[in-house]
Amino acid sequence: MAESRYQPQTRTETRAEIDQGLRSYMMGVYNYMALGVAATAIITLAVASNPAAMQAVYSLKWIFFIAIIGMGFLAPRLIFSSNPAVAHGAFWGYVALWGLAIAPMVGTYLAVAPGMVTQAFLISAVTFGATSLAGYVTKRDLSGFGTFFMMASIGILIAMLVNVFFVQSSMMSLITSVVVVLLFAGITAYETQQIKEMYVEGDAPGVARGKSIFGAFMLYGSFITLFIHILNILGIMREE
DSSP: HHHHHHHHHHHHHHHHHHHHHHHHHHHHHHHHHHHHHHHHHHHHHHHHOOOHHHHHHTTHHHHHHHHHHHHHHHHHHOOOOOOHHHHHHHHHHHHHHHHHHHHHHHHHHHOOHHHHHHHHHHHHHHHHHHHHHHHHOOSOOOOHHHHHHHHHHHHHHHHHHHHHIIIIIHHHHHHHHHHHHHHHHHOOOOHHHHHHHHTTTTTOOOHHHHHHHHHHHHHHHHHHHHHHHHHHHHHHHHHH
């Protein structure tokens, strides 16, 4: 009898340890991501406050765009390398590229309507927080949406490039931004669930650190994408 009473207690304690480990792991992910967003804000504001830097960055905007896409494919391999310095370098390099890439857009809105940038950030934070929480607590398996999200992202990227180079319509820009916000709200929930499921109790420190940085890398990209397109929506609506 003593043995049968002891076993459920052990399972309960083990479950509690796993839950605590998972919470610590997810906090590590969100902390890395928050630091990345803060670093992006610092870089963006520093560039936006310097007209010469703004002009230089604007002239290189397509280089930054290509570099960001390239890092999206390359960074995961670097993050899961056995070298912590390489993993951190990949993440912070990605953060720096985004900070430089969005500086002209953010700087333009700061010059005409500073409150709009703050509003876009707050809306992005609320949207991200709600969808990430939904992805964390839902019992529904979202893994089946992975292929759809990838194909939809490619499709919307092509649509945006067509608008930039050929159509140049503010209405199409508004529509694509609305679609991107809705799409990345879903992607944020999907990514959060995938990050949660990557957790394994007893991971080696290097592996656990790599997973935390990779999770932050995923969620950071989604947050910045939400912010850019919410800011674009607010800007177009203000002009009209």
